[in-house]
Amino acid sequence: SEHDFDDTGGFHFDDLAPATPGRAAAPARGETADEVLRRVFGYDSFRGDQAAIVEQVIGGGDALVLMPTGGGKSLCYQVPSLVRPGVGVVVSPLIALMQDQVDALSALGVRAGFLNSTQSPDQRRTVEAQFVTGELDLLYLAPERLRLESTLRLLDRGTVALFAIDEAHCVSQWGHDFRPDYLALSLLHERWPDVPRIALTATATAKTAAEIVERLDLGEAKQFVASFDRPNIQYRIEGKNRPDRQLLEFIRTEHPGDAGIVYCLSRNSVEKTAAMLNENGVRAVPYHAGLDNRVRAENQARFLREDGLVVVATIAFGMGIDKPDVRFVAHLDLPKSVEGYYQETGRAGRDGLPSTAWMVYGLADVVQQRKMIDSSEGDAAHRRQLQLHLDAMLALCETVNCRRAQLLNYFGQQPTGQGCGNCDVCLNPPETWDGTVPAQKLLSTVLRLKRERGQAFGAGHLVDILLGKTNPKITQHRHNELTVFGIGTDLRDTEWRGVVRQLLAGGFLAVQGEYGVLALTDAGNEVLFEGRKVALRREPERPTRPARAPKAAKAAADLPAADVPLFERLRAWRAATAKEQGVPA
Numbered sequence: 001s002e003h004d005f006d007d008t009g010g011f012h013f014d015d016l017a018p019a020t021p022g023r024a025a026a027p028a029r030g031e032t033a034d035e036v037l038r039r040v041f042g043y044d045s046f047r048g049d050q051a052a053i054v055e056q057v058i059g060g061g062d063a064l065v066l067m068p069t070g071g072g073k074s075l076c077y078q079v080p081s082l083v084r085p086g087v088g089v090v091v092s093p094l095i096a097l098m099q100d101q102v103d104a105l106s107a108l109g110v111r112a113g114f115l116n117s118t119q120s121p122d123q124r125r126t127v128e129a130q131f132v133t134g135e136l137d138l139l140y141l142a143p144e145r146l147r148l149e150s151t152l153r154l155l156d157r158g159t160v161a162l163f164a165i166d167e168a169h170c171v172s173q174w175g176h177d178f179r180p181d182y183l184a185l186s187l188l189h190e191r192w193p194d195v196p197r198i199a200l201t202a203t204a205t206a207k208t209a210a211e212i213v214e215r216l217d218l219g220e221a222k223q224f225v226a227s228f229d230r231p232n233i234q235y236r237i238e239g240k241n242r243p244d245r246q247l248l249e250f251i252r253t254e255h256p257g258d259a260g261i262v263y264c265l266s267r268n269s270v271e272k273t274a275a276m277l278n279e280n281g282v283r284a285v286p287y288h289a290g291l292d293n294r295v296r297a298e299n300q301a302r303f304l305r306e307d308g309l310v311v312v313a314t315i316a317f318g319m320g321i322d323k324p325d326v327r328f329v330a331h332l333d334l335p336k337s338v339e340g341y342y343q344e345t346g347r348a349g350r351d352g353l354p355s356t357a358w359m360v361y362g363l364a365d366v367v368q369q370r371k372m373i374d375s376s377e378g379d380a381a382h383r384r385q386l387q388l389h390l391d392a393m394l395a396l397c398e399t400v401n402c403r404r405a406q407l408l409n410y411f412g413q414q415p416t417g418q419g420c421g422n423c424d425v426c427l428n429p430p431e432t433w434d435g436t437v438p439a440q441k442l443l444s445t446v447l448r449l450k451r452e453r454g455q456a457f458g459a460g461h462l463v464d465i466l467l468g469k470t471n472p473k474i475t476q477h478r479h480n481e482l483t484v485f486g487i488g489t490d491l492r493d494t495e496w497r498g499v500v501r502q503l504l505a506g507g508f509l510a511v512q513g514e515y516g517v518l519a520l521t522d523a524g525n526e527v528l529f530e531g532r533k534v535a536l537r538r539e540p541e542r543p544t545r546p547a548r549a550p551k552a553a554k555a556a557a558d559l560p561a562a563d564v565p566l567f568e569r570l571r572a573w574r575a576a577t578a579k580e581q582g583v584p585a
């Protein structure tokens, strides 16, 4: 259904193989961090802040590490765990990946184990015994384990070298990955005040960082903030008209045979998009929390193992996925926040090679997301928070400046120089135009309907009024008698939608209520009555497409009805509902 969203992620699946107890010889104690880095991990040198972070933790101090995905956070706690006496205890929400992490470490001769709900009591007892006798270097723990008194007693019986809190943004209640179990992690400091703690995350807004510091009691921690720029990722955001066609064309022309991730909002569209890609010769597998555990684990494993496979997924997919050669991340629906967008796109190009973060978005996304916010559980403050997240995301979509600069600014970082040269805005600067008059036409239509008729409508109908279209809904409401009827024929339908989208992104209009009707805001009133100007970006002409093979052309023409843009479907649905209930839609 439309509401079948994976909002909370789906990492806790219970289909894992039993633990592999560490088997190789213990790394020699008394080694320096540099020696461990070379001998155990086989790297020549630390990257970025790694050396300083490792030194801080080895010295017994706390650290808060804000480093983008792929930056190398794991070594920041793995190396100190091997240098300090005792076992490094790593708290991670990524239960599904613990086995892989432990296997990878075992292959390097590091003795690692994990404790989570997927194990049998026997397997757990084995790992617990290894911890107590000091036969482990690293112990991965699911956060909910720390709610058990038995786990706390276990930790007392061994020696803890450090606590690492991975994906620390999960402690943030207003963030996009909140895990209630993370709130309990403040007890680590109370119970073991002398054990150093290192909290790590790829989410970097000052707000989230402050929340992590507060909730985990990390006021004394040294903060390490890496640059969040990912220069090898090209950021592009395009208008959504036929998302399936657009995606197919993007993959065929720019990334044929490449591994990539396609994000969709609903499970239903994940399934449909994966099927569409396969029918058109792009090998793709679906991934969402509604799939059978075994299928989901298998699809993830195939994506990691095989070359050039595309995974079509909800946001349930990806946290902690370390596949270096993901060449593109595509979004067919608008992410809920800039943090989410950054994390998801950050899964591209971890090997440093050129990669693309490509997204299509349209008016329907805005309407859809506002409705989701309105119907979301939680109090008004929570909804306001979601609204702010969405507003920031829209601002990124509609910016007429460098996308990278906008992203870095969002994370409180200064971009270098004028424009990055590797985003759509820098590569192909949008023309802007004075959209004050069209904005006034649209806003005044909203105002008149409200004042003269006590009505409010969605964007589609407003545009029909401006274009002077005669259709049943127009005649039914006698909207052809309005003075604004037909005053907007100077712009095309798509241009009007662009105007509406940008007015929404700019806060001149708001979407309201169950039907997603448009309403005037204070800023909108300023445009109507106080001479405030509105600069708009020019909607591109219908993009010229390279000649397509006949088969592809046919496939695209045969797209199923579900691929009619969501906006159209919403409109049809609204019209139908309105007819049933006698409400203006």
Ligand code: ADP
Binding pocket: 043, 044, 045, 046, 047, 050, 067, 068, 069, 070, 071, 072, 073, 074, 075, 322
């Ligand atoms: P993060 O957790 O920050 O997303 P990871 O710890 O998974 O990143 O590291 C990402 C990749 O970078 C891994 O493949 C890792 O082996 C590699 N890496 C990390 N540090 C170094 C280093 N100092 N030298 C070379 N490769 C490194």
Ligand code: MG
Binding pocket: 073, 074, 166, 320
């Ligand atoms: Mg990591």
Ligand code: ZN
Binding pocket: 401, 402, 403, 404, 405, 419, 420, 421, 422, 423, 424, 425, 426, 427
């Ligand atoms: Zn740029």
